[in-house]
Amino acid sequence: MASSSSSGLTFKLHPLVIVNISDHYTRVKSQMNHSSSATTTNDDNNNGAQPRVYGCVIGIQRGRTVEIFNSFELLYDPSTHSLDRAFLEKKQELYKKVFPHFYILGWYSTGSDAQESDMHIHKALMDINESPVYVLLNPSINPAQKDLPVTIFESELHVIEGIPQLIFVRSSYTIETVEAERISVDHVAHLKPSDGGSAATQLAAHLTGIHSAIKMLNSRIRVLHHYLVAMQKGEIPCENSLLRQVSSLLRRLPAIESEKFQDDFLMEYNDTLLIAYLAMFTNCARYNILSFLPDFVSF
Amino acid sequence: MDIEQRQAELIDHFVKQASNQKGAALGSVIVEATSQPSLFAFSEILAVPNIAEFEGTENSKYLDMLRLFAHGTWSDYKNNAGHLPQLVPDQVLKLKQLTVLTLAETNKVLPYDELMEELDVTNVRELEDFLINECMYTGIVRGKLDQLRRCFEVQFAAGRDLRPGQLGSMIQTLSNWLTTSDNLLISIQEKIKWADSMNEMDKKHRKDLEEKVEEAKKSLSHKVC
Numbered sequence: 001m002a003s004s005s006s007s008g009l010t011f012k013l014h015p016l017v018i019v020n021i022s023d024h025y026t027r028v029k030s031q032m033n034h035s036s037s038a039t040t041t042n043d044d045n046n047n048g049a050q051p052r053v054y055g056c057v058i059g060i061q062r063g064r065t066v067e068i069f070n071s072f073e074l075l076y077d078p079s080t081h082s083l084d085r086a087f088l089e090k091k092q093e094l095y096k097k098v099f100p101h102f103y104i105l106g107w108y109s110t111g112s113d114a115q116e117s118d119m120h121i122h123k124a125l126m127d128i129n130e131s132p133v134y135v136l137l138n139p140s141i142n143p144a145q146k147d148l149p150v151t152i153f154e155s156e157l158h159v160i161e162g163i164p165q166l167i168f169v170r171s172s173y174t175i176e177t178v179e180a181e182r183i184s185v186d187h188v189a190h191l192k193p194s195d196g197g198s199a200a201t202q203l204a205a206h207l208t209g210i211h212s213a214i215k216m217l218n219s220r221i222r223v224l225h226h227y228l229v230a231m232q233k234g235e236i237p238c239e240n241s242l243l244r245q246v247s248s249l250l251r252r253l254p255a256i257e258s259e260k261f262q263d264d265f266l267m268e269y270n271d272t273l274l275i276a277y278l279a280m281f282t283n284c285a286r287y288n289i290l291s292f293l294p295d296f297v298s299f
Numbered sequence: 300m301d302i303e304q305r306q307a308e309l310i311d312h313f314v315k316q317a318s319n320q321k322g323a324a325l326g327s328v329i330v331e332a333t334s335q336p337s338l339f340a341f342s343e344i345l346a347v348p349n350i351a352e353f354e355g356t357e358n359s360k361y362l363d364m365l366r367l368f369a370h371g372t373w374s375d376y377k378n379n380a381g382h383l384p385q386l387v388p389d390q391v392l393k394l395k396q397l398t399v400l401t402l403a404e405t406n407k408v409l410p411y412d413e414l415m416e417e418l419d420v421t422n423v424r425e426l427e428d429f430l431i432n433e434c435m436y437t438g439i440v441r442g443k444l445d446q447l448r449r450c451f452e453v454q455f456a457a458g459r460d461l462r463p464g465q466l467g468s469m470i471q472t473l474s475n476w477l478t479t480s481d482n483l484l485i486s487i488q489e490k491i492k493w494a495d496s497m498n499e500m501d502k503k504h505r506k507d508l509e510e511k512v513e514e515a516k517k518s519l520s521h522k523v524c
Contacts, residue, residue, distance in 0.1 A: 200498030204491050211487045218480045225473040232466050240342045241303045241310075244458030247465065250472045251404055251456060258407075 011133070011152050011173035012067040015181050017057060017108070018150055020071045021137045024053045025110045029139075050139065052076070054083060054109050054121070057135055058095060058102040066133065067176060068105055070095075081120050083107070092128075106133030112140065114153055114168045122155055123166070131155065134168060148175075302339070302438055302457045309338045317347045325349060326361040333368050334389035339397065339439060341369040342460035360384050369460040372398040374417060392433060399434055403456035411449040423449075 028051050054076045059068040072091055075084040092104060107125055109118065114136055125132040131154065138149035153168040160167070177185065190209075224246060230236050231243075313332045320328055332344055344350065345365055364383050367375060373394050376383065386394065395418050402409055402417060411423060420426045427444060430451060434440040441455040461469075 200494045200501070203494045204498075207487055207491045207494070211484060211491070214480055214484055214487070218477065218484065221473060221477055221480065225470065225477060228466065228470050228473060232470060240340065240460065241307065243461050243466070243469075244340060245303055246458070247404075247461060247469055248456055248458035250469055251407075251458075252454070253472065253476060 008064060009154070009171065010065045011171055012065060012176040013135075013150070013152070013173045014059075014067075014069050014176055014178070015185050017068055017071045017135065018137070018148065021053070021055065021108050021110065021135070021150075022139070024055060024073050025051070025137070025139050028053050050111070052110055055107065056088060056091070056104055057106050057108050057133065058099070059105045060101055061103065061105065066105060068133070068135070069102060070099070071108060071135075074107070081117055082124055083121055085124075104128050104132075106135065108135040108137065110137045110139050112138050114151075118168070119155075119166060122168075126155075133171075305337055306340050309335060310340060310343050313338070313344050314347055317344055317349055321349055329361045329365050330384075330387070330390070333364070333393060334387055336389070336393070337437065339393075339400070339457060340460060341365055345369055345460075368394065368397065370462055372401050372417065373419065374398075377419075395429070396433055396437070396439060397459060399430070400439060400456055400459050403440060403453045404459070407453050409451045409453065411451070414451065 032051055053073065055071050055073040057068050057071045059066065059070065061067070072095065074091075075087055076082075077084055095102060104125070106129065107121060109121075114134065118134065122132060122134055134153040134155075136151045136153065138151075140149075142149070150173075152171045152173045154171050155166045156169050157164050158167050159165075227236070228243075228246065231238055313328065313335075316328050317325060317332075329344070329350070332338060332341070350362060350365065360383055363379075364386075367379075367383065368390075371394075376386070376394060398417055399414070402414065411426060414430075415421065415423075415426050418426065418429065420429065423446070427446075430440075430444065435442075439457040440453060442451055442453040444451055
């Protein structure tokens with residue numbers, strides 16, 4: 001069903017869409033758990049553990065680049081296996097007022113792989129956009145997986161067994177962020193565990209962050225080193241402007257060796273130690289103070 | 300970096316001009332290139348074969364002048380003034396700028412006295428004007444002027460053309476940097492392990508202490524009863 005796409009469109013996905021889809025899924029799932037524990041519900045379509053949620057993605061298409069900015073939820077009518085059209089159009093109108101440039105580019109759903117029934121929805125959307133995209137989020141958490149569990153499918157007309165049919169083909173995509181999105185994603189990535197009150201775990205987390213940053217720097221310097229060695233051996237023709245830039249970079253080293261730095265560093269180190277000592281003092285002394293106090297305030 | 304980008308077009312232009320001309324006209328190309336206010340890189344022009352032909356002929360002083368601009372300083376010029384052609388004021392300015400760059404190669408803190416001597420400038424005001432207008436505004440140097448301590452702290456200096464031996468020392472510096480950062484990574488990992496193990500010990504200690512308190516409470520309550 002899914003092979004790789006050949007249409008040549010570049011897809012750019014914003015993190016907001018991914019967060020929206022996962023939020024929608026989480027809400028539906030937790031509401032389902034909550035209500036099913038209280039009463040029996042009619043949501044039998046949402047089979048057991050993994051409800052499917054549906055919605056629309058919107059964005060801008062410029063030439064060959066499709067950039068998906070935002071998304072909104074849609075109601076799925078299980079009897080007719082289609083999305084609620086009136087609601088979609090109302091939402092589309094509302095979004096058009098706020099974001100006049102955004103068009104409906106496709107739709108999204110959750111699940112582990114694209115299914116046959118999805119094609120119906122896909123065809124239904126083809127009158128709004130002649131080639132909609134289908135964004136699929138896999139909600140199962142797989143700790144071993146390194147990539148995002150998001151796949152983008154396009155529809156292509158392939159001839160299978162003599163009949164031209166529309167099938168889904170996978171496309172690759174890149175993640176594109178606006179500055180505001182970068183800040184929020186960064187913030188989420190740095191969330192400490194909620195009971196991380198212990199100093200050691202915070203220290204470990206902080207050190208791990210520094211460690212990964214230095215590791216990246218290390219790998220980049222290694223690349224430069226390799227490049228220079230190859231240039232020295234003559235494998236690569238000398239490129240003077242790069243050499244000049246590298247030499248100006250290297251002249252900034254050593255960065256932390258001046259005497260002034262040592263002085264300032266030791267001073268700040270001493271200050272921190274002093275404050276820690278003082279805090280520990282007060283901590284121990286509070287019991288003693290309580291025992292002295294009656295003597296001092298005796299009338 | 301932006302200096303290199305700005306220079307890239309000029310370098311291409313001059314290399315083309317140099318490869319098309321020969322003889323005395325080439326000399327004027329060199330003079331034009333060295334007077335160009337935003338051009339600080341001459342090794343590409345040096346590499347053009349027409350210029351290398353100058354070696355040993357009567358125009359060899361143009362070649363020497365180009366080499367001076369690529370690797371030398373203002374004091375080199377003063378010492379060899381007899382052999383080299385007269386410099387126009389633009390070239391004098393550029394050579395002084397390149398001198399500042401060379402000085403910034405070795406030290407990060409440049410005392411005013413040394414700068415004044417190298418640049419033939421007698422008073423501090425003139426030196427500071429030169430540094431501010433010609434070096435910092437053009438973007439080849441970035442740093443702080445400390446008038447009280449009479450020194451110039453360099454934070455960034457654009458690269459000059461490389462002498463043949465410098466590549467080896469650059470590689471050496473890079474490998475030192477690599478080993479230092481590798482060691483740093485290892486020590487950070489050890490610190491993380493230490494933090495975790497201290498955490499474990501602390502928890503255990505706390506638990507032991509609480510158990511002792513419980514026991515003591517129980518024994519007291521038994522004694523009372």
